[in-house]
Amino acid sequence: NAGVTQTPKFRVLKTGQSMTLLCAQDMNHEYMYWYRQDPGMGLRLIHYSVGEGTTAKGEVPDGYNVSRLKKQNFLLGLESAAPSQTSVYFCASSRLRGRFTEAFFGQGTRLTVV
Amino acid sequence: DAKTTQPPSMDCAEGRAANLPCNHSTISGNEYVYWYRQIHSQGPQYIIHGLKNNETNEMASLIITEDRKSSTLILPHATLRDTAVYYCIDRSQGNLIFGKGTKLSVKP
Numbered sequence: 001n002a003g004v005t006q007t008p009k010f011r012v013l014k015t016g017q018s019m020t021l022l023c024a025q026d027m028n029h030e031y032m033y034w035y036r037q038d039p040g041m042g043l044r045l046i047h048y049s050v051g052e053g054t055t056a057k058g059e060v061p062d063g064y065n066v067s068r069l070k071k072q073n074f075l076l077g078l079e080s081a082a083p084s085q086t087s088v089y090f091c092a093s094s095r096l097r098g099r100f101t102e103a104f105f106g107q108g109t110r111l112t113v114v
Numbered sequence: 115d116a117k118t119t120q121p122p123s124m125d126c127a128e129g130r131a132a133n134l135p136c137n138h139s140t141i142s143g144n145e146y147v148y149w150y151r152q153i154h155s156q157g158p159q160y161i162i163h164g165l166k167n168n169e170t171n172e173m174a175s176l177i178i179t180e181d182r183k184s185s186t187l188i189l190p191h192a193t194l195r196d197t198a199v200y201y202c203i204d205r206s207q208g209n210l211i212f213g214k215g216t217k218l219s220v221k222p
Binding site: 004033035040041042043044045048050058059088090092096101102103104105106107108110 | 148150155156157158159160163201205208209210211212213214215
């Protein structure tokens, strides 16, 4: 029973490099989210998706792109990494039941941009 | 921005009840209040949610004021493993918006 799995768990990038973070969920959830968390801060929403083939911007979308080609996967891309993108990235998924949302989170990806 | 307000930190003695307050004066009338917690640097974990009435589950109790402007999460018998950051969350456009939360330290 994997839940939400994030790949990779750790990564160090050089400024200007690109990378893709993968999020996979096995709960058949419609909704998926990408958050970032900086030291001493709460989570901030980057992008989200309400279904396969759809994506939308969250609070802090600049510098990131996302894709949801398959219902179970949500990819977060950094085209040209910057030191300001050093953070812990969390993916989550949820199934909206009426007005109630219970989100399940992955264990995070710790990204350092040098 | 987060629409909830919580104290940045609280201490609680092991075995005692931990009462974590939250102000959510701008919450809309049909939105739930959600509580999540984050242990160390793990992904946040759902605890409980409520609309108007008090709620209880195996993890915690949630007391919501009649005017819905504030709520209190109660951990009835806190253990060392309850040390975490607790988030009181409103939804914006259907998404969970996290503030900085309350860092609860349970001490022996």
